[in-house]
Amino acid sequence: MARKFTPKVLTANDLMEGDVIYLAADGSWVRDHAQAEFIEDETIAEMRMLVAQGQPEIAVGPYLADAKMGENGPEPTHFREAFRTRGPSNYFHGKQAETASQ
């Protein structure tokens, strides 16, 4: 029996910078997980994957990651995706630094 579809966001790495990006509802790529499109429908998820795969000049290795809706937008449900929203534990680098400088 097929597994029940659970909500997702579509994520990848940026070609030039290598950092984590998310597909937003307007089709643009954003850096902030909370601004990603929250996908609750499997057919839409499949369509978004096709969109992402058609943009190799921007996105590398797109995939659908589990998410839940939080107060400010989608939030990751797994620790791996949570780490990808910020950066490494040992230095204040990656998205945590980018967020702080904004």
Place this chain on the structure above:
Amino acid sequence: MYTYSDFDEAFVRERCKQFRAQVARRIDGSLTEDEFKPLRLMNGVYLQLHAYMLRIAIPYGTLRSDQMRQLGMIADRFDKGYGHFTTRQNIQFNWPKLKDIPDILDALADVQMHAIQTSGNTIRNTTVDHFAGAATDEIADPRPTAELIRQWSTDHPEFQFMPRKFKIAVGASTHDRAALKVHDLAVELVEQDGQQGYRILVGGGLGRTPMIGQVITDFIPKADLLPYLEAVVSTWNIIGRRDNKYKARIKITVFENGIEKMRELVNEEFAKIRAKFSGYDQKVLADLERQFAPPAFKNTDPSSLEAAVAVDPALARWVNRNTNAHKVENHLSVVISLKEHGKTPGDATGEQMRLMADLADQYGYGELRISHEQNVILPHVAKGDIPALFTALAKAGLATANAGLTSDIIACPGMDYCALATARSIPVAEQIALRVKELDLEDEIGLMKIKISGCINACGHHHVGHIGILGLDRAGVENYQITLGGDATETAAIGERTGPGFAYDEVVPAVERLLKTYLEKRNSTDETFLAAYRRLGAEPFKEALYGDAAKKNAA
């Protein structure tokens, strides 16, 4: 030390040029990611969790001071000010941008370095004892052999698309400091009837199925090394499994066929190809042995070190912990610990790299090594220079006196960086180191090898840690399995799993209980943790981890 020939120089420059064009074609859309990925991996470029990662080859862990200085420049100009030295004696930069990587490769070529074959199913960087050329217990410097293997294996047309990667280590000492028995192939320089030759082991490895290497030949003459290696790798390349990547390493081939069958097949292949080697490789080896001639050792007065040690306890402790006997009178090999308590194992800043390069020039004949334990070595330092060296290192936070102690932990990058990892390693290592410092037990515990991996690929060598820690994802939560009794030396052993894993915040207390149990149960202060474990067996340690007392402490 080895310097590039005109051929090497032209070869590396051509690869840089090729890769620059490939990157340009990826950026302008002429190459898809599927087309580009194998090309970038051939040049050491990975795409990790948060960014690209560039793995740079440090052949047999040997660096000239100008090369270390250039790595520091790359860290500052193209990365975030630091680099990570690995258990394969390489360095990784964690934050390069794709467009900058061709410039980085050019900068490396300027100092005779590259990133070729640091990825892919090829023969990877050949590693050696980090005290090579200096150790009192070595037959000869193993690095000319390692360089010969590098020259033979680099871009070898038959060995670019093998079943899996292939890792070779070379040793020449009675005490194994290169983890020979857990490599796909180990070359051990030995003497028989007054003649130097090699003992060859195959089928060792860590990862999902850890195994100890087995002797495939007790002795081959020096002249037979390359044809014999070619016979081994070629045999595996043909019969090695390609149906399942987890079963594709030579250890599985040896396990499934048996060492006798493997020996028979290799000998058949060796007989076929031996004649194809003209003997030119022996001329190359002789030339390499001249290039690796030791420096002109200076004569300094060792009594100044004795006098300084007598009045400076910090220096005395550091000399006791972080120096190693040298084959030349009045010299020592120095371990610069990259394991300051609470810091990431194996990381050095650009500034620290430049300082180490300067100190190598000033006190170490311009030479540095990277150890598989993620430290930096100055292999040759005159005893009289040790106090000044210590003072300079201490000012830069590089004089942590913990070589071989509990906080001298190997840790892979784990899920803080690595796309393959399933849990974090670095913060676990940092917290263990901080805790043992707080307890002030390191000196009392003595020799202790803690090794941590963030996934079953075992880059942190957890299987051969006296205490091994393996981070895994258990139902969406980080979970850490503990193994005990592992050993990476000549008495190599795979650690035994103790029982269920521990949650992230339970690991440090669990390790603390193990350490305290050892201190309670050991015969004497001379009995190491590993010796005590071998004598006592797993039970008292399992009791410490899972018994009533452990549960009570956790409650």
